[in-house]
Amino acid sequence: MATIDIMSVSVIYAASFAILLVGYLAAMSSKDVIRLLISLEMMFGAVFMALIPLFSVAHLANAAFGIALITIFASSGELLILISAIVILDRQKRDIHTRAITIGGDRV
Amino acid sequence: MSGDVLLLLALAGVAILFSLGVLVSKDNFYSSLFMSVTLIFVAAVYALFNLQPVFVLIVFIFVGAIGIVTVALAATYRSEPVRQVSRFWVVPVAITAFIIGFSIYSYTIFTPQPVSPSEIEFELMNFLPITEYLLIVLFLISLVVLLLLSVLKIGIGGRS
Numbered sequence: 545m546a547t548i549d550i551m552s553v554s555v556i557y558a559a560s561f562a563i564l565l566v567g568y569l570a571a572m573s574s575k576d577v578i579r580l581l582i583s584l585e586m587m588f589g590a591v592f593m594a595l596i597p598l599f600s601v602a603h604l605a606n607a608a609f610g611i612a613l614i615t616i617f618a619s620s621g622e623l624l625i626l627i628s629a630i631v632i633l634d635r636q637k638r639d640i641h642t643r644a645i646t647i648g649g650d651r652v
Numbered sequence: 653m654s655g656d657v658l659l660l661l662a663l664a665g666v667a668i669l670f671s672l673g674v675l676v677s678k679d680n681f682y683s684s685l686f687m688s689v690t691l692i693f694v695a696a697v698y699a700l701f702n703l704q705p706v707f708v709l710i711v712f713i714f715v716g717a718i719g720i721v722t723v724a725l726a727a728t729y730r731s732e733p734v735r736q737v738s739r740f741w742v743v744p745v746a747i748t749a750f751i752i753g754f755s756i757y758s759y760t761i762f763t764p765q766p767v768s769p770s771e772i773e774f775e776l777m778n779f780l781p782i783t784e785y786l787l788i789v790l791f792l793i794s795l796v797v798l799l800l801l802s803v804l805k806i807g808i809g810g811r812s
Contacts, residue, residue: 548701551657554759556697558752559664563690565748566671570683572741578680578726582687585714585722586671589691592698592710593667599703609705610788616709617792621799623718630725640729 548600556596564590576641577630581623588619660700667693680726688719 567586574580595615598608630640637644670693673686695710 547656549657552660554756555657555660555664558756559668561748561752562668563671563694565745566668566675569741569745570675573675576680576729578722578729579683581722582674582680582683582726585687585719586674586690588714589671589687589694592691592706592714593694596697596701596703599701609703612706613709613788613792616706616714617796620713620718621796623722624799627718627721627725634729 548597553597553600556593560590560593563593574642577626577633577645578640580642581626581630584626585623588615588623591615591619656700660697663693663697663700667697679730681723681730684719684723684726688715688723691715691719 564587567583567590570583570586571580574583592612592615595608595612598611599605601608633644634640667690670686670690674683674690677683677686692711692715695707695715698704698710699707
């Protein structure tokens with residue numbers, strides 16, 4: 545079993561920031577909602593990675609696992625809603641490009 | 653540098669490379685595949701630190717369910733997107749890369765001794781017997797069921 549030290553924490557945070565940055569760039573360059581969904585999942589992956597050092601505090605390990613559990617389920621639920629929104633968008637607009645979304649709120 | 657740190661560096665490096673594949677690939681199908689592999693490597697870092705429950709949750713729920721649906725969606729709506737990245741974003745990207753690179757460089761130069769030399773082991777053995785967390789798990793499962801019912805209702809409403 546590997547143990548964590550300051551070098552491991554630095555590597556984890558650097559990788560997490562790099563993946564988050566790639567997710568941001570992919571979201572900014574996306575022209576359709578599928579790519580937006582992929583970039584959101586990348587961002588959540590970066591968040592999962594940033595949670596690892598929280599497990600290194602011995603008396604916070606259980607709380608960290610609870611936080612990870614809530615994060616995984618909440619992000620999965622959010623992405624599930626986005627997937628259903630993509631299907632409904634395609635059904636209504638016959639288009640999945642972001643330019644087809646002209647108004648916000650409930651009427652999308 | 654120990655073998656564990658080298659393995660962590662390898663896993664994180666491969667994860668970053670696959671995440672760059674998401675950005676570089678023009679096809680959404682391959683981008684979603686690269687995204688799934690990136691998340692699997694993120695989960696592998698959890699497995700490296702003996703956090704198998706989180707590894708299983710990420711691989712089975714996040715990649716196995718949501719990721720595969722994303723791959724299926726990308727395969728259904730497969731097309732080459734027209735992407736335009738403004739050149740102005742080169743400046744913040746360069747600044748961020750400089751800060752990350754300088755922090756790694758300054759750590760090796762200006763910090764000869766590690767801050768916390770003690771080894772901290774992960775403990776998850778006492779997680780499941782705690783009733784509060786079992787309650788959270790039950791609430792989360794109910795939340796997912798409610799979300800699925802809401803999506804089903806939206807789908808039926810949109811069809812009618």
